[in-house]
Amino acid sequence: MQGRLMGFMTYLIRRGVTWHFRFRLPDDLRGRAVAAYWPNNLSALINPKLGRIKQEITESLRTSDNSIARARAGVRISDTELLVREARRFLAEGPARTIPEDVIEHLAQRRLQELLAADDAVRAKGLGLDMTAMRSAAASGLLICKRENQPPHGPTSPDRSGMTRDDLDLFAFGVDRLAADLRLGVALRRPPNWVQAAVDAALAERGIVLPPDAPEREALDIEFLAATQRAFAALKMRNEGHFVPTPPSPPDPAERLGPTLSETFEQWKAGTLLPGMKVPRSSTATEAEFCIRRFRELHGDPRIGAITREHARSLRDALWRLPTRLPAHVEKLPLPDILARNDLGDYPRRSSGTLGKHITLITAILSKGADAYDLKFNGAGWSNPFEGLKPENNDDELNRDPLSPEELAIVFSSPIYTQGERPRGGKGEAAYWLPVLSVMTSARLSELAQLRVCDVRRDEGTGIDYLDINDERGKTLKAASAKRQVPLHMVLLRIGFLDFVAWRYASDEDATAKLFPGLEPTGKGGRIGKSWSKWFNNWRRSKLKIVGEDSRKDFHSLRHTFKDMCRAARIEEEVHDALTGNSFKGGGKGVGRRYGNGVPLEVRAEVVASLKPPGALLQLRWTKPS
Structure with missing residues (x-):
């Protein structure tokens, strides 16, 4: 018990009467320079002024009670260790160079919601414009063209809140100009620069770097363009006096479809997916890592709730074709490149027992991930896509003489x-x-x-x-x-x-x-x-x-x-x-045997x-x- 308390005390410091959490980051991360595309979910590790990973993370626990401080520190230890693992993985693998379809859809929905929510904020506060002087000049003979369907003039001085009539005129003018820009973008199938800048910001937030010619980048550009055009159509209707509600913020795919396959694997490997879960043996983790690596080479890194039966069958069939005892220079190739070779017949076949182990492992990882993130109960209608895909003869007894x-x-x-x-x-x-x-x-x-x-x-x-x-x-x-x-x-x-x-x-x-x-x-x-x-x-x-x-x-x-x-x-x-x-x-014959x-x-x-x-x-x- 004393050792456990001492372990907590290494993460606690007292400043005045208040306890603070302190986590000294590992040597391989501390002070390391980071790229501009560092993921937003890992920003807690970064000193923004230096553009480097912090030496340590400190945070007030907002309590002078030692027992409360230890309880709060326990949560932060777990969270920070997860950040460290994710940072190491990001530094080792680099930014993601693909983006799942569900994330593209989510980002487009969020774009629409954010534009309308920002419009709500502007209309609620107003700009406080007063163009009385210009209208007086117009009355003296300088004509200002009147837009069709223009509502009658209201008060020009700002109320306690909300937009003035002049705010509305200026806002409507800007919306019309940008809407025309969007229509041209749709006609050319090329988003305006300011829409592309929004796409870049959304990718940077998630630490994703897509090549300009990547199909996913084109799909994201078009979805952003469509979402922006829908938002500006709604703004125009608001300007004309129609009530257009702002939709709720769309749930992140992680809430509905769980984490990505690689994130799920890392938590499974560390034994942190479920309370009381044991850390798998190193040999088991190595076999599982092989399965996850080969899946990602075929299908990228989707969220576990987005993995389909077609994904699962494709992996099983590909692993069955993948020989064993490959030379090192062949083994390190991506799975599609290996399967495209014409010399695979020179190497031993993978046994059905080994294939069965692969399928059993990835089935178990997905099941535990689904339990951890309640995929069966959040409306996603989830069922394990690998269930029942083990080969018929997967008994080791049949694979040796x-x-x-x-x-x-x-x-x-x-x-x-x-x-x-x-x-x-x-x-x-x-x-x-x-x-x-x-x-x-x-x-x-x-x-x-x-x-x-x-x-x-x-x-x-x-x-x-x-x-x-x-x-x-x-x-x-x-x-x-x-x-x-x-x-x-x-x-x-x-x-x-x-x-x-x-x-x-x-x-x-x-x-x-x-x-x-x-x-x-x-x-x-x-x-x-x-x-x-x-x-x-x-x-x-x-x-x-x-x-x-x-x-x-x-x-x-x-x-x-x-x-x-x-x-x-x-x-x-x-x-x-x-x-x-x-x-x-x-x-x-029943449980009595046990x-x-x-x-x-x-x-x-x-x-x-x-x-x-x-x-x-x-x-x-x-x-x-x-």
């Missing part, structure tokens, strides 16, 4: 197991033990790579040795169901797994040391075991000549071998799902003991490295 007994024999009779060979990419003893453990425990590569010495445990009550697969000490798991205890089969004990664990403990004298040192997070998203998996697949293909159709055989195939062993032993699916860390679907503590350790141990290990493992014996 288990290794045959002959192929297992090839793996476990290789020099790694018979001659003590330890290839550099295999990371020492990991090259020996990871395949063995995967076959006999069904653990995923990422789960094995994160194991600590202390995760190999013995139950004191039963004497059962087991792997404790958990999310402690910074480890991450694929899903909640992956957290489990897997009893060790007797063949692992005969091969010498517990001797290996004891050797690792003696090496570091630390029970929390990594069981397989050298396996570190690599690549974007920091996925542990990724480089080892690449080595294993290269070794399998080039050294062992084990090549599956369409890359259906890899390290994950060893885990499928365990599943086949369970089926051969006629083990109930609920039990072997508990061993493999899969979520048991239950065949639609009650209780799951399958007991003793039952799991009996089941594991009943498994018949591959014959290739029976002759293995691990020896301590010299």
